Amino acid sequence: MDTDVLIVGAGPTGMTLANELLMAGVSTVLVDKLSQRSDLSKAGGVQSRTLEALDQRGLLEPLLATGDHPVTTGHFAGIPLPLHSNRHRLPWRSVPQVVIEGFFEQHLAAHGLHARRDHELVGLAQDDNGVTATFANGVTLRSRYLVAADGAHSAVRSLLRAGFPGQPGTLTITAADVRLSGVDPSTSHTWNEDGHWAALFPLGTDPQGRQLRRLVLGGPGRSLPREIPVTEDEIRHGLSTVFGTRVHLLELRYARRITNASRQVEQYRHGRVFLAGDAAHVHLPLGAQGMNTGMQDALNLGWKLGAAVHGWAPKSLLDTYHAERHPVGAAVLRNVRAQSLLMDWAGTRDPDVLAAREIFTAMAQLPDVQHHLADLMSGMAIRYPMPGTETHPLVGRPAPDLGLGPARVHELLRSGHGILLDPADTFARVAGPWSDRVDRVGQGADTEPMLIRPDGYVCWAGADDLEPALARWFGEPR
Template sequence: MNVDVIVAGAGPTGLMLAGELALAGVRAVVVERLPERGGQSKALGLQPRSAEVLDLRGLLEPLMDRAIQRVPGGHFAGLRLDLDVWDTRHPYMIGIPQTRVEAVLEERLGALGVQVLRGHELTALAQDPGGVTATLRGPAGPVRLRGRYLAGCDGGRSTVRGLLEIDFPGLDGRLSSVVADITLADPDGAVPATWHLPVMTPSKAGRGYLAPIGEGVHRFLFYGPEQQDLPRDTPIGEDEVGRALLNAAGPGVKLTGIRWASRFTDASRQVESYRHGRVLLAGDAAHIHSPMGGQGLNLGLQDAFNLGWKLAAEINGWAPEGLLDTYHAERHPVAARVLANTRAQAVLLVPDEENLALRGIVAELLRLPEGNRHVAGMISGLDIRYDLPGDPHPLLGRRVPDLDLRTTGRPERVGRLLRDGRALLLSAADGTAFAEVARPWSARVGHLVASNTGELGAEAVLVRPDGYVCWAGSAGETASLVTALTRWAGSPPA
């Protein structure tokens, strides 16, 4: 089988990437070792920036239909964060199991005609100047795929990374924890029926967090002295979970079953480069960290969103030189920051006197408006700013605000204008000068005139397909607009 891109891994990152490629007319195939989608839902929440990203492609509404609930605010090592201080339509976390996110993303692939080959394990990988050849072990025997590129989205134990012998430097874990999906008997109603932000103040006896995830199942995350002393491969039995449940919820709550359980640590690792020739890494294949703050699923989705349109531009032949390499340049620092903040959160959960004193100071800082805003922006992803070339402007490199636009036609908002996967030029006044400049790029860049575009902070803004502003200026700066259009949308089509 010959395709443009082979996507290894049918988790949220791989499915999102394949969808972005297909939206741009790129032939992609997803290969997955597991024969069917697993029942284990590793992640449980979408951060505000991920909600915005999914809305840019019309995916948020079907996801909200399957969500458990909206969870006001966020947290940093169990310390509350107020997300309302950020200008977003979604100042909350969306409680939804990862499996439901995967289902919606895979339905999108079906509508776009993208094949997902389940039960196909990657066994060999070779690349040359023209492309990548992947050998798979499938239900009917060996399968060979040929693609111009391959994207490794196959998780923290990435086969792609292993086959290419890519180093995965970082720090070993210090704090060991358990995550399990359990059923329980709760005759006294001691366990909340709705989600709440975790309150995980350090304790020498350990801590646990329970959240309902539907169909009578609860997610239970816990840690304590017992977990620190057990090897990673020790089976997780009802006795261990029962003791932790007693400590977390009291004697009235009884364990009735374990659906699945896994041990994890606060280990953090990141590859030094996200690109290796014609192979690119995204999601947990490129970086791992503890689940503190609920950032992992979101980080992978946004990796895919950044990479998808750039890789499609390369394959479709209009990418300017160096565009594909901006994927690593932009996303590597974002993940490095997540690794740093999750390590910091793990430190704040260690129950010794020094760390408890440090935690108290951090709690005081988070109660200050500026302290809360800074950390809330970091955890939610709303404060991401890419280091983009161009004249300095407060909007440059930041997510475009989802403004309600006043136009001559029907009311519109920015978030709905990027659903075709093209870049977008928004301009105020009559927009004639901007329209003339952008006309040669009309196949790749949409243009809309709105009387209130100035509320964004500029007379006109150019927004990349991933929702980040790559130029902002006025009618007198059309020369720099041409430069930005060429930099991000290539040379004008002939």
């Protein structure tokens, strides 16, 4: 073997996974077909659950120190959710994808892991013991496992001939990183009577302190083939159509066309090959859910691959990656399709759509509705299917802010181990044989007993049957 795990694709998903494997002490090779890291900000926000995960790895504070990354108010279908930023301990932040990739690249390099670039995958074969990957530059690498994090046009997915059902793209919209003048800071989504619309999201400031924004334009006549370049004149015309003469383009930094394709791979696992991020699911970029869902795919998979490499993974552990993450991806596709319908991406001004949006907008002012949508969009509503979900409200969910306080729990998770909260010191003897994989925290935790996986999800809670849960998630005892 050249390495334990080969990751194809050095975007946010691939680099998040590389960090998880690095922390687990697993030899990893990270490759990418690009000759240098992309400077395109394909996503612009980090959700609450992803921020929690970064905090659990000790990465959140240094990431936020890289620049001005303001807290942002969420939206659903362009309808503001004012209560969104107060819903969770770590509210959404405006952190462009290009910043996240640069941060991870430096972090991994500081630990000796550098992406191998100019590696375009052209061949893939696997057997009972490993995976052989062949690249256009003549390099061949052999690994125990391979993870596809190579984006929407995944070469790995194509070579696997993996089923990728869903809806093809029927129209395009334009997304651009810009500097503008004349913008009302409270402006997020704007429509005109002809169906043309614009969405604006803050991207922080550039090194000169100038405000950057993500601009998205759509409406009648704006759906052009993806290969046609986006010009400054096109952006200016789109701005004038929606805003008139009050908003002006000062600088166009990057632009692309995005389709409304919505697809999800049928299986996230193919033997020793796993698919994650856009290689597994594609959809319209709403709420940065593509990037965040991909990073959370990596967080779910990383510790499980580490367990498999180190030899203590229960037989079914790697299969739980598909069982847990496929429903999450499917739920994201559903909410994106619902948002695109309510937003009237094509600018049809269909009376039925307008009526549905009017009613939904009124409902979205209710606190309970806002809280539900905030949990849905932030990743905090995730509940993985696992034994115990039928009987205990905490099992399958992210570890709550209880007992030790969130900061202390997050510090404990930085070891990459599981955590057993044992406030009455009841389970010291039972948990002892797993002490190399599970850190037990005794008196001082003002909560009921709880077992937390390395990815921060509760996998057991209560007072009975701890030993089967330890074996299910952490393998045979020493």
